[in-house]
Amino acid sequence: MKRKSLVPPAVAGLLVSALTACGGTDGSGSDGGAIVLGSTDRIEATKVAPAPLDPALAYDFASWSVLHNTFQTLMRLPRSGTEPIPDAAERCGFQDRQSEQYRCTLRSGLKFSNGHALTSEDVKFSLDRVLRINDPNGPKSLLSNVDKVETPSAREVVIHLKDPDATFPSKLTTPAAAILDGEVYKDDALRKGFDMVGSGPYSAKTEVRGNLLTKVVFTKNPHYKGDTEPKTDKIEMRFFDNASAMEKALAKGDLDVVHRGFSPDQIDKLNKGQVKGVRLFESSGQGIRYLVFNTADPSVKNKAIRQAMAHLVDRQALVRDVYKRTAEPLYSLIPTSVSSHINSFHNEYGDPDPAAARRVLRSAGVTTPVKLTLTYTTDHYGPETATEFKELQRQLNASGLFSIKIKGVPWAKFRPSIIKRQYPAYGMGWLPDFPDPDNYIAPFLTKDNFLNSPYRNSTIQDELIPKTRQETQRTLADKDFQSIQNSVANDVPYLPLWQENTYVAARKDIIGAEYAYDSSTNLQLFELARGAND
Structure with a gap:
């Protein structure tokens, strides 16, 4: 692709609160007022999966929870409902009755978190790259119906499909269609390790022990132009070896939210109000x-x-x-x-x-x-x-x-x-x-x-x-x-x-936990905020 000039530096069924427990300690246990999430998910770089946070390879809930908040896509799911809405795009739609030609116009002035300009060439690069790399463990099947991608202008993208597919706009909401910086990512090889450069609502810094991801620090991306406005400047995602340690951190106040990994017995304990100061949200x-x-x-x-x-x-x-x-x-x-x-x-x-x-x-x-x-x-x-x-x-x-x-x-x-x-x-x-x-x-x-x-x-x-x-x-x-x-x-x-x-446990001063997941169970960090204690 052409080198670009450098630029200087959201549920169909919403989570329902099952219980509010009173009392307990306050505080997030994090510097700078960050909201801290806990999970027992395991994101690991291995010989067969050396790039667990590369959109051409990542195809699991844990990795996508990171990618959904770091990378931008042409379309995204709304806070509630199932009909995709534009994100990096200003508008999108099929140009024919057969649902085989999909055209998008990008928002003006899009940039990646590193300040590089984001153009239609990056969209084409990203979609072509998933198919070119063709990793057997990756999400290539979501884009396998793409025939070719054209870029009539810096803000216009036309995606031609091999066969009609009315679900294609929904596929563009997934990290398989994440928009990558063509100056950072190679077009024919995975980006090994845990570093990411996207244009989503947050930029991300990772901490690793050996080949295992232990923490991701999400910081509000000042270059983001999209459909949503992050409600918190900084969010930390911490990964625990076991649910018991995670429960203790939540009870102590070192964690604000747990979105993944509690056992049925722990959920029952939360439901009975045995973890003070924590609300439990449940949905189908x-x-x-x-x-x-x-x-x-x-x-x-x-x-x-x-x-x-x-x-x-x-x-x-x-x-x-x-x-x-x-x-x-x-x-x-x-x-x-x-x-x-x-x-x-x-x-x-x-x-x-x-x-x-x-x-x-x-x-x-x-x-x-x-x-x-x-x-x-x-x-x-x-x-x-x-x-x-x-x-x-x-x-x-x-x-x-x-x-x-x-x-x-x-x-x-x-x-x-x-x-x-x-x-x-x-x-x-x-x-x-x-x-x-x-x-x-x-x-x-x-x-x-x-x-x-x-x-x-x-x-x-x-x-x-x-x-x-x-x-x-x-x-x-x-x-x-x-x-x-x-x-x-x-x-x-x-x-x-x-x-x-689906269950989300949140301390009583956290608002937005009922919107933590969209209608496809994608994690929406930008919905979380800290509010007043009751």
């Missing part, structure tokens, strides 16, 4: 948990084996005994809080039924007990994951139809092993990239799915998904999404387990 979550089957693996290739497991899993027991009712049973890849949801798995399999599972296996000539290993990650979805898989093991083995072993693997090894299809069956979680039923379907069922699943259903891939993307009025796609959910329930390439509720 968008995140789901599920089992994935490598349908090419001999141990689960027979559909009857997967269907038998669907007959046996007791979701009610999982959410009651493991997650203490901080989650809800899930019977589809699309959660109940998203339009187009139907309880396809319950419609197909009903309540747990060992006799029905036995009939399915016997009819298919499958010898029992079926030997199978279920793999889970030990350090990504919380300490309850191990307990959850022990409960799944107990349920399946109690039927006498399965002989299940379970195996825990660190995330740094787990994620690349998935891409290599090394596990026949394993547990995963998903938080949406954008709030549309398409984002619970396409990432799992297209040929370039993010899990590299071998499952193929030509009707879903070639007919139904393209058809749903042609509907600008999204409710008109409901019937096709329901057909997809029924097909998934029949073939069982995935087995939905539960959907999470």
